[in-house]
Amino acid sequence: MSASLRIDATSRPVDSATSALAPWAPLLLRAVVGFGLVMHGYAKLARGPDTFAVVLHTLGVPLPGVLAWLTTCVELIGGLAVLAGAFLPIVSIPLAMVLLTAMFTVHRPYGFFSVKLLAVTSTGTTFGPVGYEIILLYLAGLGALALGGAGPLSVDRWRARALARRRTGSDTLARATESIEVHCDESGEIDRFLGDRIYEFNAGATARDDGELFAVTRRDAAGAIVAGASGYTWGGCCYVAHLWVSRPMRARGLGAAILLAVEDHAMVKGCAIVLLASHSFQAPAFYEKMGYVRQAEIADHPVGHSSIFFAKRLRLAAENGLV
Numbered sequence: 001m002s003a004s005l006r007i008d009a010t011s012r013p014v015d016s017a018t019s020a021l022a023p024w025a026p027l028l029l030r031a032v033v034g035f036g037l038v039m040h041g042y043a044k045l046a047r048g049p050d051t052f053a054v055v056l057h058t059l060g061v062p063l064p065g066v067l068a069w070l071t072t073c074v075e076l077i078g079g080l081a082v083l084a085g086a087f088l089p090i091v092s093i094p095l096a097m098v099l100l101t102a103m104f105t106v107h108r109p110y111g112f113f114s115v116k117l118l119a120v121t122s123t124g125t126t127f128g129p130v131g132y133e134i135i136l137l138y139l140a141g142l143g144a145l146a147l148g149g150a151g152p153l154s155v156d157r158w159r160a161r162a163l164a165r166r167r168t169g170s171d172t173l174a175r176a177t178e179s180i181e182v183h184c185d186e187s188g189e190i191d192r193f194l195g196d197r198i199y200e201f202n203a204g205a206t207a208r209d210d211g212e213l214f215a216v217t218r219r220d221a222a223g224a225i226v227a228g229a230s231g232y233t234w235g236g237c238c239y240v241a242h243l244w245v246s247r248p249m250r251a252r253g254l255g256a257a258i259l260l261a262v263e264d265h266a267m268v269k270g271c272a273i274v275l276l277a278s279h280s281f282q283a284p285a286f287y288e289k290m291g292y293v294r295q296a297e298i299a300d301h302p303v304g305h306s307s308i309f310f311a312k313r314l315r316l317a318a319e320n321g322l323v
Contacts, residue, residue, distance in 0.1 A: 026085075026144075026151025033141040034082030037095065041075030044068070059105050074098050082145065085154020092146040099135050099142075107132035199234075208235040212269070216261045218254060227254045229262050231276075238266035240276035255283070259290055263314060273313050280306045 044052045049068040056064035078095040081087060107130060110116075116128030150156040183190060203209040211234035218227040229243040240262055245255045266274055276292070278284045279301075288294070292310035301307040 023152060026149060027153060029141045029145055030082050030085055030150065030154070033138060033145070034079045034084075036138065037075045037079030037082060039079075041072050041077075041079055044072040045076065061101075061105060071098050082142075085145075085150030085156050088142075088150050088156055089146045092142045095142055096139060099138050103132045103135040107135055202234075206235060210234060210269075214262075214265055216258055216265070218249075218258065227258055229258050231262070233266060233269040233271055236270060236272050238262065238269070238271040238274045240274060243276070255286060256290060263312075267314055272315055273311055275309070275311050277307055277309050280308060284308050284310075 049072050050065070052072070053064040053068035056067055061067060074094045075098065078091050078098075081091040082095075110129040111131040112133050113131045114133040116131070118126040118128045120126075199211055203211065211232060213230070213232045215230040216228055217225050220226050226249050227245040229240055231238065231240040231242070233239075240259075243255065243258060243262075245258070263274055274292075276287065278287055280297075284294075287310045290312070292312045294308055295311050296309045298307045298309075
């Protein structure tokens with residue numbers, strides 16, 4: 001009992017260490033296989049692919065010149081890809097074709113063993129032609145990497161993680177959009193709700209909770225509104241959302257009177273600036289005459305026209321006698 005307990009106690013760290021090191025096994029395969037392929041390709045390049053083409057021609061291989069260069073490039077580029085762990089399932093195919101061609105055209109007639117001891121003499125040891133044993137080892141290594149993955153510190157691992165992150169982001173977006181709806185009939189109520197929530201956030205973020213809606217109106221004898229403006233004051237600013245004068249009352253100075261009333265109200269509320277917007281087909285010239293300065297213009301809002309944003313600093317205007 002105690003002996004088995006001791007064995008279990010000592011075997012657990014070994015098993016743990018083995019499990020921790022197991023993911024690094026492909027790195028060893030890539031180092032050996034990739035380095036070997038690069039060296040074979042470099043050797044062919046150093047001797048000149050034309051030299052290798054002569055060997056292929058002697059073996060009766062068609063297009064020896066083309067295949068010599070092709071084999072050299074496949075071994076060099078493919079070997080580097082194996083070392084980097086890049087696109088191994090794809091790269092393994094041309095590498096395997098080169099290895100199989102070498103095995104059946106060159107090494108198969110010399111048997112399995114790569115090392116054949118022919119003789120030991122006083123001048124040294126003599127070995128026979130190389131068999132296809134090493135070719136099979138290269139093929140096995142490529143197959144293991146192509147099927148099992150490139151392992152850590154590889155381009156393929158990085159690509160897989162990047163793809164997983166993109167898919168996770170897409171799934172999250174898909175789940176987020178499942179219950180999104182577009183409303184037209186409830187837009188007014190929803191607009192008020194959203195406005196309240198945004199104001200709550202803005203007030204909390206700025207510690208300015210002095211927001212207030214306002215409206216300025218002019219009515220006729222029957223009590224109907226013939227001109228008016230509406231907007232809000234908040235945080236030392238006044239925003240004019242709407243300003244309207246009925247057609248029969250235009251060109252009588254009523255618009256200017258409405259706007260001046262807005263500015264008076266803004267100053268009472270401690271506002272230093274009034275902001276508003278006008279389309280190019282509305283009254284930009286009127287606002288400029290009233291001392292407002294263009295801040296920005298957005299083209300094609302609506303298409304063929306533009307939106308113009310104005311601002312007027314009340315203190316500066318008051319100092320210049322414009323308020």
